[in-house]
Amino acid sequence: MSPNSAVAAAGLRALPPLLSALIAVLAFLPVLGAGFVWDDPVLLSTAAGFGRWVDIWQALSQGQMYLFGYFRPLGLAMLGFEQTLSGGSTVLPHAVNLALHALNAAAVAWIGITIAAARGLDARRSTFAGLLAGASYAIHPAVTE
Numbered sequence: 001m002s003p004n005s006a007v008a009a010a011g012l013r014a015l016p017p018l019l020s021a022l023i024a025v026l027a028f029l030p031v032l033g034a035g036f037v038w039d040d041p042v043l044l045s046t047a048a049g050f051g052r053w054v055d056i057w058q059a060l061s062q063g064q065m066y067l068f069g070y071f072r073p074l075g076l077a078m079l080g081f082e083q084t085l086s087g088g089s090t091v092l093p094h095a096v097n098l099a100l101h102a103l104n105a106a107a108v109a110w111i112g113i114t115i116a117a118a119r120g121l122d123a124r125r126s127t128f129a130g131l132l133a134g135a136s137y138a139i140h141p142a143v144t145e
Helices: 003-033 040-047 053-061 073-086 091-118 123-139
Strands: none
Touching (some): 003 091, 073 091
C-alpha cells in the first residue's frame, strides 16, 4: 500500500465515527428545548443534595445513593452537579447526555469498522459496516427517553 493510499484509507475510516456522532446530534438536537420526563423529577429531588463532593461522599458512605433499588452513584452525582451548575435548567443535563450519546455512536462506528476489518472486509466495506452500525445506534429508538 502506498503512503497516499494509507492516508486515504485512514481518512475514510475516520468518516463513520464523525458522521455517526453528527447523525446523533442532529437527530436529538430538539432535546435541548425539552423538559424533564418520567422519573426525572424524583431523581432530581434526590440528586439536588449532591451538588458538592462532600455531599456525594456523605451520601455514598451512608448508602443514600440507592434509588428504586438501584445503586446509581455516578448518575445521581452527575445530576447533582448539573443542577448546581445550571440552576435547575434542563439544557445542561440534556446537552451532556446528547454529547455522551454522540460519543457512543462514534464508538459503535469505530467498533464496527474494527470488527469488519478483522473479518477480512476491505477498507470500503468495513467503512460502510462501521457507518451502518454507528448510524443505527445513533437513531435507534431504544436509546431514547
